[in-house]
Amino acid sequence: MNNEPLAFRMRPKTIDEIAGQQHIIGKETALYQMIKNGHVPSMLLYGDPGIGKTSLAYAIAGTSRLPFIALNATVSGKKDVEQVVSEARISGKVLLFLDEIHRFNKLQQDTLLPHVESGAIVLIGATTENPFHDVNPAIRSRCGEILQLKRLETEDINALIHRALQDEDRGLGKLTIEMTDEQVERISEGVNGDARKALTLLESLISASDEEDGKIQVEDWLIDNLIGRIGLVGDKKGSHHYNLLSALQKSVRGSDVNAAIYYLANLLETGDLIAVTRRLLVMAYEDIGLAAPEVGPHVLAATDAAIRLGMPEARIPLANAVIEMCLSSKSNSAYKAIDAASRAIHEGNAGDIPLHLRDAHYSGAEQLGHVGYLYPHDTPIGSFGGWVDQQYLPDKIAHIEFYEPVIAGEEKKIASIYKRLKEFRNK
Known part of the structure; x- marks a missing residue:
């Protein structure tokens, strides 16, 4: 068997062999037509690991037939970049694939960017991090396309596995392998849209299976065992982690218990318990x-318990908290009120504190006019407690209302009190 990994051998040679990503490189897209007509624009490819960024770059190179150089920004230095520039001068045009482009340093940029701008170097950068957060603006501005790749669908992975099983030159086609369609489907569903994991799992599966009379018989238990060891996508520092946090909060806000529990489980698998508990606590008040x-x-209480317990027990109080939040009445009025007040301050919409509210606990305060404050507790109003009609906001913004009640759950009671006090004030 070839010593190169199956995932490497099965990389598509042209854009017609790409699995999935039809929204980017399908035959009806402008990018497909441009490349087929010989024009390759500089671009950034953004997406999770294993979904085809490197494969797409190699396929574009194979279709365009441009001189192709692949570098990784984590290990490449200025000398590597200068070699690319030299090759571009000799060949007239070079296609450079730069993996982990968000790690590109300023020295490399200064050497490379003028040649990208002139068109001598066509740059295809790949990153698992959000390019609008982590890729230098100088690079982004020279890449006309920022393309977000999607996780492959199960049928895309199915097609990729069948191609690997049948391909005699690059794949496993020279072997007699007995696998059912159901087993192929099980692999496809178990790798979460990651083509590289699918092919790596397939190769491991074949290596671990018994051979009898020249036939390799794949067993179900072996598939289940290997799928359990392939790991999850993302880590606790990457864009995927923050996307999971966002999806969790939006699912809770949307009262979807099943989605919220799913995203919570994903987050807990990455191991960043502190980030999860912090976000849950923010959500409770936001x-x-x-x-x-x-x-x-x-x-x-649930987040404190989770921190004390640690994983895996921490998942239990956190699941309780998430389900309760999903099914609770919801209001963002306090969050909106504090933001509105902050916005007014930043916009210069502020004023002097009324004299009667200023500190008067010293001799001379009366001379400064710090008088006239009415003590609310001296004026009971029904069962509410004490209240007196006096101005608290500065004159300039005394007309502004930052708080807008949401008529939901327990806030209905607060809203009715707020309304009644406004009526008293208006009288």
Whole structure:
């Protein structure tokens, strides 16, 4: 068997062999037509590991037939970049694939960017991190296309596995392998859209299977065992992690228990318990808020318990918290109120503190006019407690209302009190 990994051998040679990514490189796309007509624009490829960024770059190189150089920004130095520039001068045009492009340093950029701008070097950069956060603007500005690749669908992975099983030159076609369609489907479903993992798992599976009378018989238990060891996508520092946090919060906000529990499970598998508990606590006050004020303390207790317990037991109180938040009444009124007040301050929409609210606990305060404050507790109002009609906001913004109640859950009671006090003030 070839010593090169199966995933490497099965890389597509042209864009017609690409599995999935039809929204980017399908035959009806402008990019496909451009490359077929001999024009390759500089571009950034963004997406999770194993979904085809490197394969797409190699396929574009194979189709365009441009001189092709592949570098990794984590290990390449200025000398490597200068060699690319020299090759471009000799050949007239070079296609450079730069993996981990978000790690490109300024010295490399200064050497390379003028040649990218002139068109002598066509740059295809690949990154697992959000290019708008982690790729230098100088590089982004010279890449006309920023393409976000998607995880491959099960049928795309199926096609890729069948191609590997049948290909006699690059794949496993010279071997007699007995695999059912159901087993291929099981692999495809178990790799979460990662083509590289699928082919790596297939190769491991064949190596671990018994051979009898020249036939390799694949067993179900072996597939299940290997799938359990292939690991998860993402880590606790990458863009995928922050996408999971975002998806968790939006699922809770949308009251979708099943989606929220799914994203919580994903996050806990990455091992960053602190980030998860912090986000859950923020959500309790940002998205549930005054509609169910008891949820905040409940979530605080759950997150404290999770930190004390550690994994795997931490998942239990956190699951309780997530389900309670999903099914609680929701209000973002407090969050919106504080943001509105902050916005007013930053926009210069502020004023002097009224004299009667200023500190008067010293001799001379009366001379400065710090008088006139009315003590609310001296004026009871029904069962509410004390209240007196006096101005608290600065004159300039006394008309502004930052708080807009949401009529939900327990906030209905708060909203009615707020409305009643406004009526008293208006009288």
